[in-house]
Amino acid sequence: MLPYTMLNVKRRLLKKLKPPYKSQLGRPWSCLILLILLFMMLQIVEKLQSPSNCRCDEKLKRQTLQQTIGNETSFQPEKGPNCNQTPNLPASDIPQNSQKKAVSNLGSTENMLHILKLRQAFGKTKLLDKSLDSQEGFWKKHQEENGKKPWTSHASKKVKSQPLVSKRAPKSGHAGRTVIPQSRKPRTTQKAAEPFSKKPAFTNRVAVNKQTAKASSAQARSLQGQPLTTSSHSLGKDSAFTLAAISIPKTPRVSKTKEPPETAPLRMERESSPSKIAAPQAGGAVEDIKGDNWQTVGSSPDEAACKPKTHIVFLKVHKSASSTVMNILFRFGETRNLTFAFPFDGASQLFYPHYFTAEFVEGFVAGQASQFNILCHHMRFLPTEVQRMMPSTTFYFAILRNPVHLMESSFTYYKGTSAFFHAKSLEEFLQQPSRFYKAGESDSQYAKNLMTFDFGFNHNGEASAKHVQLMLQAIKTAFNLILISEYFDESMVLLKEALCWDLDSIVSFPLNSRDGSTRAPLPDFTVEKIKNWNKLDWEIYTHFNQTFWEKIDRDIGRERMGQEVRALQKRREQLARTCLQEGDSVAPEEIKDQSLLPLQYGQARILGYNLKSGLDKKTEQMCRRLITPELQYSRSLYSRQFPQKALKGHKPAPLPRKHNRRTV
């Protein structure tokens, strides 16, 4: 009976449906109704599924990320033991803090909300990219937000009552006096250093075997205040070392003259106040350049008032020894159980090359008190966004490199980017940059004013005196300390003092270094072309190289700096003997433990290290940390901080462009 009735109903229904279905107008309507029904059914099925099985939100989130950080170029290679595999880093003995366990456990609805926020953030940052990339737009925005100051100075909130100089440190220079330290002798007396050696040799080079004799003479020279020609990256007369011999004008020098800085007259004029250097007038705000912010340098770690700083922002400027600094921060953070501000979903960069956005930090919750200690992945700096997630007492620092060295390094490493891809050599690129360089390309910053870009400025902007001054002013306001990679060891001493850390915290082996195969001496005219092409970077570098040495003279003195550098080098040599199989870096194909193989990128062959065998557990752990490449170390710390994610076995963030990625 029932089947019969159903058949009848069906027949009647079909009769009714037939005419509209057969008619021209009815067909699209029927299709639409069917589609709606299908969609509704899918929704019901999705809701019926248990949340644990539903990966749709995760997928969506990842899709959003793929869209947003698709430009990232320094990712992990697709496969290979050094990338997706979490390195064999031993877990720290210190227990995880509860904060870390609570993060990133978002439910499904929360996840969707987060996706929406990410989308919003992405929209916001895209607008920012556009509006801030005109320098006028940048300054307008920041002046609107922060009154007259271009950027809010975090550092100015710091204790002003603390002494500006060390009680221990004898000062080499004196306020109000014209002092020409021996180290600032005219360059003509110096023999041009070999621009590029086969193997990178830094102030902090590991070479155990050649240690004492060479090192001591270099140290002695540095102690005597002669130009600190400790880096093999010096470029002869274009060397950064000579920059220390530039006169120190009353206002920061901006390039009004075509004269290169190293030929400027050897004259040093000091401001009447030792802690004050007149800042540029442009922009309306005259700032005390870290007069009260750099106070910590003088305080040595053993002084009672000096507490190790644990809230840190490091602007990881590309190709400036930043991976080595990052390793220092990773080790410090790991062994003290600090919380890192990781890029969302385990990516290797903080939304780069877009402006930094707090929403892209894993675990960031708007409006919640900051739970992060260290922010140190690659980002394009945007102070207002960084301030949203870091406490006001945070210590900000960055590192710079001579733009000539930087561009040479960048050309090899980022050979796959749009500007460099078709250029046979750096010389060819520089001969006629317009043939290769398109300012509008999303990866153009790798080929021009990379430091300027990373600091958040327009890398294609004009290098007018006004703009340069504004830029310098903004950097001084936002950062407590600017390091110089050519003087890596001196930089580390300054950092140690400023952060109130101990020697072991700042000792390191150089990471991410190319071997000699892609290094070649650059002719003088190429060097000049690089400086002109990277005019903004050159202005930033020369200015901060100058203030770097002023600071040393003012706060530490050459003599004590020499002692500190010697102690650091000695400790590095000890560690090299303890930890390294060969006592030094080795070519990528010689690296035995594949989890210690650095990412091989572009045309660069990146050196690594072999761990000595037979070490006891604790020593092995300490040594391994020192030589673990950035991506592996970051991955390992990320898994530690977000165990749930690690357990899910989620795929890491997007991959680099194919032509950039290489296996050994």
Ligand SMILES: Nc1ncnc2c1ncn2[C@@H]1O[C@H](COP(=O)(O)OS(=O)(=O)O)[C@@H](OP(=O)(O)O)[C@H]1O
């Ligand atoms: N300690 C020390 N002192 C001086 N120079 C050093 C040091 N450590 C690394 N390097 C050199 O820095 C270059 C790599 O920079 P980064 O790590 O910032 O690169 S990256 O942007 O993260 O890819 C890379 O430069 P190139 O070798 O010229 O490419 C490294 O050799």
